[in-house]
Amino acid sequence: NAGVTQTPKFQVLKTGQSMTLQCAQDMNHNSMYWYRQDPGMGLRLIYYSASEGTTDKGEVPNGYNVSRLNKREFSLRLESAAPSQTSVYFCASSRTSGPQHFGDGTRLSIL
């Protein structure tokens, strides 16, 4: 009964390093999403994938790239990490217009 699984749970990077955040869902959902959550800012959409093979920019896409590897997996890549990208990152999935199911987040600190 995993739902949405995110890895890693915690990560510390140095400025300029790159990394990929992984997300997988086992609910056969078409749509997947990446958000960042910062104090006082709520959840902001970075990228989303309405269906396998498609990706679109959200509200705050700069500095990020995504890959919808298959129906189950949607990864988020930081090519050159910056301190402003310190945040908690959430992946979510849903049926096309259904409620979203969230993972437990990746806490990322960039020094």
Place this chain on the structure above:
Amino acid sequence: TQLLEQSPQFLSIQEGENLTVYCNSSSVFSSLQWYRQEPGEGPVLLVTVVTGGEVKKLKRLTFQFGDARKDSSLHITAAQPGDTGLYLCAGGSGGSNYKLTFGKGTLLTVNP
């Protein structure tokens, strides 16, 4: 850009009190969802409302969608410490490219 204004941002009350959280926008949404988030976890869906004027009850929680589908409220009766958490409203829009716009959240603390 669609925006959802959520108020209050913080709320600290005593066990047994009632409270209302508001979610307002100038935009029309096709649906409105409420989530609750606990520390160290992702948001969890409480309810979805889709029809203007709709009222849904979930035990001591009452959710209402405005007639014009631009605003919503969450009312908690006789709050308990277990209700403590971050409450998020989210408006849904778009057809095949459906996505949510989140409010900034209301951090509720219920003191025993």
